[in-house]
Amino acid sequence: SVGEVYLVGAGPGDPELLTFKALRLMQQADVVIYDRLVSPQVLDLCRRDADLIYVGKERDNHSVPQQGINELLVQHARQGRRVVRLKGGDPFIFGRGGEEIEELQAAGIPFQVVPGITAASACSTYAGIPLTHREYAQSVRFVTGQLKNRTSDLNFDELVHPNQTIVFYMGLHTLERLCAGLIEHGKPVATPVAIVSQGTSAHQRVLTGTLESIVELQREAQLPAPAIVIVGEVVKLRSRLAWFGESERGQANA
Template structure:
């Protein structure tokens, strides 16, 4: 009997596999049939401070998604992604209280009063905040307002921008060979009437992550260099982390202000400083659309 050709063997093999799958299908649980164990309810008269994550709806926690679909009212920020907002049912009330640099659409005191009002009306309320509600998000002030009105509150953490940016760029925020410490810093301290303790921040054994610092890049680079970090020390800027329009710049403390001036990035933008940034060049997660510049390899 002549040997079968390879294409014919392949055709027979594929047919056999299809037949096997059909025969075994009654005993195989398909992914579409899996039900995640979501329990609980969004209670009337209670406020849930929920982290919306970095904008990618798939990075929401299951609890956050459930509460969004159950709440009577959602009070949300500017940095909440459209895909996340799409999870809110059409019949739920929506209140936009977003803030942008130099412009607060609703004063913080009024946001607290709004949440109290909605809860006292017997509604279940989700206060939806970008990232994690406990990281530079005024959660403390909102908890105080709810406590003063004796409104019960619950906190649902979210993926903060630092975690999302590092994951999307394919680097660890900490690494045994690079950083034994991780510090989150609000760049608002770089304003004219205040300044971080640059001497304490200028360490080679830690990773610094600056939030809300796009307009402070020059001040950050200058402050760290003056405090002792070398000119070639790595720095990375990531805008719109985890979203389709993500952009990044990688360089050194000496050249980053010039890079940013030549290639402006949009807000929100996260700033990562530390030798872990060196790993970007070899990361499989780095997209070809990212704007990456070379940096010294002898740090």
């Protein structure tokens, strides 16, 4: 008989931010197929005798291409196994979860999806930066900083309006172009920016500056990926609201 696939969001890294549902399914799984953004501490919570299969997902260099991952899921489920597809953050927010379950649906394999705390939410919280705030931001937007074909294909006109918070996922390696694009399209150069690197982990570091200064600050600080980039007035609140201990190298204009 056919197995089942659970597409599970592992959250941002801190294993205490896993949900009960995620852990329950991880402990029932015969096979766990996971990628680079799942923390080792989370992986340790899988069933002891489950097969763990790493499918990578380096930027621009997927260890297993997406189509291969889709096929792995189908193949293991067809062998009657309970498969957990474990993804960093949330499967439906830049997680390509939709593509994976489209394949399962087409193959007639039952599936469930478990939301996880997405990086934008967890990392901003652990950095003391509310994504919305009555006075500063009435909306928040999640955008991928990973630009197709290495050319800027973001619609910057949409991103320069005031009173919104923008969170770029995977924006570290395109930081310079993102800041330049926002400035060119009219976003004030003094707009506060934060980089949250390895958010929620013991290695979390936060760098704050402005659209004008952050590129140079990051050049000096060299915070590592994974990281999110937060743009908006709410970043200012961090100076008062930070609560999670970390070593911080730069703090400019914030």
